[in-house]
Amino acid sequence: MTKDTVISATDLSLTFQTNDGPVHALKDVSLNVEQGDFVSFIGPSGCGKTTFLRVMADLEHPTAGQITVNGVSPEDARKARAYGYVFQAAGLYPWRTIGGNIRLPLEIMGYAKSDQDARVKAVLELVELSGFEKKFPWQLSGGMQQRASIARALAFDADLLLMDEPFGALDEIVRDHLNEQLLDLWKRTQKTICFVTHSIPEAVYLSTKIVVMSPRPGRIADIIDSPLPRDRPLDIRDTPEFLEIAHRVREGLRAGHGDDA
Numbered sequence: 056m057t058k059d060t061v062i063s064a065t066d067l068s069l070t071f072q073t074n075d076g077p078v079h080a081l082k083d084v085s086l087n088v089e090q091g092d093f094v095s096f097i098g099p100s101g102c103g104k105t106t107f108l109r110v111m112a113d114l115e116h117p118t119a120g121q122i123t124v125n126g127v128s129p130e131d132a133r134k135a136r137a138y139g140y141v142f143q144a145a146g147l148y149p150w151r152t153i154g155g156n157i158r159l160p161l162e163i164m165g166y167a168k169s170d171q172d173a174r175v176k177a178v179l180e181l182v183e184l185s186g187f188e189k190k191f192p193w194q195l196s197g198g199m200q201q202r203a204s205i206a207r208a209l210a211f212d213a214d215l216l217l218m219d220e221p222f223g224a225l226d227e228i229v230r231d232h233l234n235e236q237l238l239d240l241w242k243r244t245q246k247t248i249c250f251v252t253h254s255i256p257e258a259v260y261l262s263t264k265i266v267v268m269s270p271r272p273g274r275i276a277d278i279i280d281s282p283l284p285r286d287r288p289l290d291i292r293d294t295p296e297f298l299e300i301a302h303r304v305r306e307g308l309r310a311g312h313g314d315d316a
């Protein structure tokens with residue numbers, strides 16, 4: 056672990072006790088995420104991707120092993136507002152404007168009105184939604200709503216962004232556009248991003264590191280450090296380098312699937 060290590064997990068396991076017996080959601084997971092990394096977690100349904108993100112966010116507690124976030128426990132990191140969390144659904148309150156939705160956590164935390172105004176303006180610019188502050192969520196497209204939810208997660212200006220399949224429900228063209236915008240935002244802000252996805256092209260296009268996970272129990276099947284440059288036009292997806300990484304991800308997924316593939 057270096058001074059720039061944001062997430063450090065060692066032999067992390069989490070077993071849920073259910074009526075049907077124990078569910079091993081994570082088993083002996085070890086991973087380091089460094090400052091400025093864009094890390095994607097990819098794997099079949101139920102392999103523990105969301106659980107891992109929730110452990111980072113102190114929303115679940117590991118049953119074995121260690122994890123630190125910015126060098127401290129997830130609980131202390133949460134209290135220090137070390138991360139923003141973006142959910143699969145935008146989850147905006149329909150009776151609040153876009154600005155009002157972004158402002159809500161700042162209001163709850165008691166930020167001064169002038170500070171709230173400045174932060175709302177800044178994050179709307181970051182996600183290219185300036186001018187939409189007074190609109191209601193239903194007046195925006197699905198992609199724009201998801202950008203608003205990213206803006207809300209950025210409101211505290213945390214260096215770490217945890218994103219749980221934020222674009223999964225969007226069509227491919229919108230998703231391509233949001234992927235480009237997210238890469239641009241990541242480069243401009245130099246944030247560290249942990250991103251859950253089911254899509255191989257999305258994982259390869261976005262990431263500096265791809266974590267391939269396998270189910271039953273949730274383990275890491277492969278960690279791929281991407282050789283792609285940080286500047287990535289969308290058509291990089293047609294290059295042999297890109298296709299080679301995508302192939303390795305697919306192989307990792309296949310190997311992890313075992314006999315029931």
Ligand SMILES: Nc1ncnc2c1ncn2[C@@H]1O[C@H](COP(=O)(O)OP(=O)(O)OP(=O)(O)O)[C@@H](O)[C@H]1O
Nearest residue numbers: 071073078079080099100101102103104105106107
């Ligand atoms: N609170 C819980 N209680 C019991 N079991 C749970 C709980 N949360 C998750 N699980 C189980 O843990 C395993 C991992 O779930 P998790 O949601 O982390 O997977 P995932 O990889 O994110 O799946 P998906 O891609 O479908 O979102 C699954 O078998 C799931 O049913």
